[in-house]
Amino acid sequence: MMKRLLIGMICLAAASLAQAQVKIEHWTTPAGARVHFVETRVLPIIDVQIDFAAGSAYDPADKPGLASLTRSLLDAGAGDLDEEKISGRLVDTGARLGGSADDDRASLTLRTLSSKPEREAAVELVRTLLQQPNFPAAVLDREKKRLIAGIKEADTRPASIGSKRFMAAIYPGHPYGYHATVESVGRIERDDLVRFHSAYYTARRASVSIVGDLSRAEAEALAIRLTDGLPEGGEAEPIPEVVLPQREKLRIPHHATQSHIFVGLPAMRRGDPDFFPLLVGNYILGGGGFVSRLTKEVREKRGFAYSVYSHFQPYRRLGPFEIGLQTKREQAEEALKVVDTTLAAFLEKGPTEDELKRAKENLINGFALRIDSNKKILDHVAMIGFYGLPLDYLDRYPKEVAKVTSAQIRDAFSRRIRPENLVTVIVAGS
Amino acid sequence: MAAAPAGTYEKTLSNGMRVIVKEDRRAPTVVHMVWYRVGAMDEVDGTSGVAHVLEHMMFKGTRNHKSGQFNELVAAAGGRDNAFTSLDYTAYYQQVPANRLDQMMALEADRMVNLIVDPKEFSKEIKVVMEERRMRTDDKPQALVHEALMATAFQAHPYRRPIIGWMSDLENMTAADARDWYRNWYAPNNAYVIVIGDVDKDEVFRLAEKNYGKIPRRALPPRKPLGEPEQAGIKRLTVKAPAKLPYLAMAWKVPELRNASKDRDPFALEVLAGVLDGHDAARFAKTLVRGSKIAVSAGAGYDGTVRGEALFFLDGTPAEGRTVAELEQALRAEIERVAKEGVSPEELARVKTQIIAGQVYKRDSMFAQAMEVGGIEAAGLNWQDLDTVIEKLRSVTAEEVQEVARKYFKDDALTVAVLDPQPLPEKTEKKTAATGLRH
Numbered sequence: 001m002m003k004r005l006l007i008g009m010i011c012l013a014a015a016s017l018a019q020a021q022v023k024i025e026h027w028t029t030p031a032g033a034r035v036h037f038v039e040t041r042v043l044p045i046i047d048v049q050i051d052f053a054a055g056s057a058y059d060p061a062d063k064p065g066l067a068s069l070t071r072s073l074l075d076a077g078a079g080d081l082d083e084e085k086i087s088g089r090l091v092d093t094g095a096r097l098g099g100s101a102d103d104d105r106a107s108l109t110l111r112t113l114s115s116k117p118e119r120e121a122a123v124e125l126v127r128t129l130l131q132q133p134n135f136p137a138a139v140l141d142r143e144k145k146r147l148i149a150g151i152k153e154a155d156t157r158p159a160s161i162g163s164k165r166f167m168a169a170i171y172p173g174h175p176y177g178y179h180a181t182v183e184s185v186g187r188i189e190r191d192d193l194v195r196f197h198s199a200y201y202t203a204r205r206a207s208v209s210i211v212g213d214l215s216r217a218e219a220e221a222l223a224i225r226l227t228d229g230l231p232e233g234g235e236a237e238p239i240p241e242v243v244l245p246q247r248e249k250l251r252i253p254h255h256a257t258q259s260h261i262f263v264g265l266p267a268m269r270r271g272d273p274d275f276f277p278l279l280v281g282n283y284i285l286g287g288g289g290f291v292s293r294l295t296k297e298v299r300e301k302r303g304f305a306y307s308v309y310s311h312f313q314p315y316r317r318l319g320p321f322e323i324g325l326q327t328k329r330e331q332a333e334e335a336l337k338v339v340d341t342t343l344a345a346f347l348e349k350g351p352t353e354d355e356l357k358r359a360k361e362n363l364i365n366g367f368a369l370r371i372d373s374n375k376k377i378l379d380h381v382a383m384i385g386f387y388g389l390p391l392d393y394l395d396r397y398p399k400e401v402a403k404v405t406s407a408q409i410r411d412a413f414s415r416r417i418r419p420e421n422l423v424t425v426i427v428a429g430s
Numbered sequence: 431m432a433a434a435p436a437g438t439y440e441k442t443l444s445n446g447m448r449v450i451v452k453e454d455r456r457a458p459t460v461v462h463m464v465w466y467r468v469g470a471m472d473e474v475d476g477t478s479g480v481a482h483v484l485e486h487m488m489f490k491g492t493r494n495h496k497s498g499q500f501n502e503l504v505a506a507a508g509g510r511d512n513a514f515t516s517l518d519y520t521a522y523y524q525q526v527p528a529n530r531l532d533q534m535m536a537l538e539a540d541r542m543v544n545l546i547v548d549p550k551e552f553s554k555e556i557k558v559v560m561e562e563r564r565m566r567t568d569d570k571p572q573a574l575v576h577e578a579l580m581a582t583a584f585q586a587h588p589y590r591r592p593i594i595g596w597m598s599d600l601e602n603m604t605a606a607d608a609r610d611w612y613r614n615w616y617a618p619n620n621a622y623v624i625v626i627g628d629v630d631k632d633e634v635f636r637l638a639e640k641n642y643g644k645i646p647r648r649a650l651p652p653r654k655p656l657g658e659p660e661q662a663g664i665k666r667l668t669v670k671a672p673a674k675l676p677y678l679a680m681a682w683k684v685p686e687l688r689n690a691s692k693d694r695d696p697f698a699l700e701v702l703a704g705v706l707d708g709h710d711a712a713r714f715a716k717t718l719v720r721g722s723k724i725a726v727s728a729g730a731g732y733d734g735t736v737r738g739e740a741l742f743f744l745d746g747t748p749a750e751g752r753t754v755a756e757l758e759q760a761l762r763a764e765i766e767r768v769a770k771e772g773v774s775p776e777e778l779a780r781v782k783t784q785i786i787a788g789q790v791y792k793r794d795s796m797f798a799q800a801m802e803v804g805g806i807e808a809a810g811l812n813w814q815d816l817d818t819v820i821e822k823l824r825s826v827t828a829e830e831v832q833e834v835a836r837k838y839f840k841d842d843a844l845t846v847a848v849l850d851p852q853p854l855p856e857k858t859e860k861k862t863a864a865t866g867l868r869h
Contacts, residue, residue, distance in 0.1 A: 043790070256569045290501035306559075358502070369510065372456065
């Protein structure tokens with residue numbers, strides 16, 4: 001392996017392929033899996049991500065944690081390999097496995113060297129994990145205990161307590177608001193994992209994304225290899241519509257020196273027509289790091305917090321809009337007042353023309369920074385593939401940003417962030 | 431195997447500032463970093479945290495730019511910027527489109543000589559730093575354990591002080607403390623520039639000369655040798671904090687990397703850490719988490735690339751029903767097993783495979799490559815040593831790994847820190863319908 005690597009490295013030094021565009025190829029495998037592919041031959045690396053419509057939104061109401069456990073136990077035993085053989089084979093190829101389950105997706109990522117023996121061994125292993133996991137009961141038992149230990153510890157931490165309470169409060173009765181608990185994990189049995197896997201890890205629920213040092217023909221073969229033994233299955237059933245929460249303020253007592261404050265509501269989905277106005281507007285409000293309004297008001301002017309931000313996380317259904325900060329508990333109310341005032345002013349008046357100009361400068365001039373590594377390209381391609389966004393999404397991004405007006409921002413924010421639906425969670429308040 | 435291959439170049443400006451350039455033409459972007467050879471280890475008692483506070487103040491205005499303008503100009507260029515302070519160094523970076531490098535250099539050169547530490551700005555920013563300390567340390571039980579572990583393992587060496595600073599020192603810090611720090615240490619001859627991206631090396635050298643070359647060299651304060659007296663006996667400490675699970679961290683004093691060509695033991699220690707916890711099939715995961723199930727998690731770590739003194743860490747959380755004492759025994763038994771039985775050729779090969787693959791994967795990130803160059807330089811070695819480091823890691827033998835496991839893991843050089851979890855007071859949630867507040 002080392003000699004082949006050496007050759008790859010020498011090629012690299014001579015390569016000069018500065019590019020600001022990403023060409024995405026797309027096709028569907030015979031079994032019905034969607035594939036998205038970007039060929040880039042500079043580094044001897046291949047990155048693969050397989051996303052299934054098998055995230056925690058598909059957890060049964062009494063068993064939150066099932067999607068996550070199913071995903072994390074894919075490598076607990078598969079085919080005729082036990083977990084020690086699986087980890088050994090993986091390590092011997094130099095490959096890295098990753099991924100987890102979020103609300104919509106269960107993801108598995110593979111990063112491997114592109115040299116043939118390593119690549120083939122790694123792909124063969126992933127194929128076995130995806131298609132023939134056997135979820136051994138003893139491993140499940142151990143992993144449940146580890147997960148429960150993690151939950152118990154997390155339930156002592158203000159950031160984790162607040163984040164779970166916030167999601168539950170803004171998604172009342174909706175699976176986006178569920179989270180794994182000691183009790184729900186305790187109820188999960190091996191049969192649950194087997195059923196979840198056979199129902200949801202199917203070809204038509206799968207999106208395969210491939211980026212790196214291989215040809216289109218090799219990518220086609222790779223995608224087939226990963227998905228051809230999966231049951232075809234049907235289309236993913238729709239995740240329930242989100243019902244907006246009623247305005248409320250929740251205070252959770254805690255001993256911490258800092259209050260953790262969360263403000264927000266469900267606000268934007270993937271492919272949302274308001275995506276670009278909300279993106280540009282949020283950069284101005286609290287997304288643009290050191291230059292955002294929230295950072296200026298809360299941190300720069302008053303020294304109230306080290307970190308303060310606003311953030312949209314689009315999902316299949318309306319994903320959360322969240323403002324977050326941590327501040328000394330004695331000044332929590334005062335800091336929250338600054339956040340409320342800043343948000344209210346933004347909702348009422350929108351951004352200034354100068355702010356809009358600066359936001360566009362950053363988002364447009366800096367666009368190349370979003371796609372300057374294979375890893376970053378993979379993240380975008382997987383998102384485009386899983387959510388079925390247009391293949392020219394990345395090409396259009398700077399152009400769409402350029403078109404946004406301050407009136408559109410004000411309009412989109414006023415429709416999506418309605419005060420009557422805003423939830424505030426304060427952990428360790430004054 | 432080339433970790434710092436053809437494509438990396440260096441030039442020293444007449445004022446002593448070094449410029450290191452790596453051409454990486456995959457995307458039209460560049461990462462620009464300025465590293466100062468000064469960190470928390472150069473502080474003295476009473477002003478712990480001042481290196482990091484000054485790092486914050488570097489964004490708060492110069493004779494040419496008002497407070498916050500630095501960030502605004504980087505943002506307008508389409509860039510991202512930040513800075514970080516370690517025990518050994520303080521570094522500043524921007525990731526920008528490649529055609530903005532000149533402007534970034536002009537901004538960094540400006541704040542290298544023209545910083546104003548305004549008392550009003552300072553009084554706000556010191557509060558931000560105190561919030562940062564609360565967030566990173568005071569409300570995080572495991573971080574408190576690590577802070578106490580360092581403060582106990584070292585009794586004289588400045589690594590005993592936390593980078594963020596003790597809260598009492600932050601409460602009493604003044605703008606003058608930060609200003610003195612800046613005047614003492616921020617000079618071109620105490621800094622180096624790293625540029626990696628879609629650039630031509632000669633053009634970068636020209637821009638560096640233009641922007642940084644005119645800044646005069648200054649005499650730096652003498653750096654005194656900072657010896658830690660030899661530890662003579664095990665040290666144990668307990669931290670009580672509200673938490674659910676206990677936690678154990680152990681640290682042995684071990685050699686650091688000083689001469690990449692001549693040293694052997696630091697490389698053997700790094701491979702030992704890899705055998706114990708370098709990958710999914712490593713011993714801790716296999717034996718302690720999956721096998722005996724004594725631990726929920728267990729880790730091993732060694733970083734010999736330091737300006738001060740190196741430690742070899744083991745840490746972990748016991749499984750429910752098991753104690754930290756049992757976990758400590760199990761972790762020690764793993765070291766003893768290597769000392770007695772050595773490691774297999776297969777285990778050695780696996781660690782080396784991870785190192786080599788990791789080198790290839792690292793090339794996907796210009797930022798990671800710049801960090802690698804900056805880190806080894808900060809430890810007093812040279813970026814050219816990166817090649818040697820990889821060669822040396824690949825040459826480590828099973829006997830050498832066994833030998834370091836025998837040699838360095840004595841109780842006399844050990845500090846053991848334990849988190850003793852305290853129950854959280856039971857309290858109930860309060861709800862208000864939140865009337866009266868308007869948006």
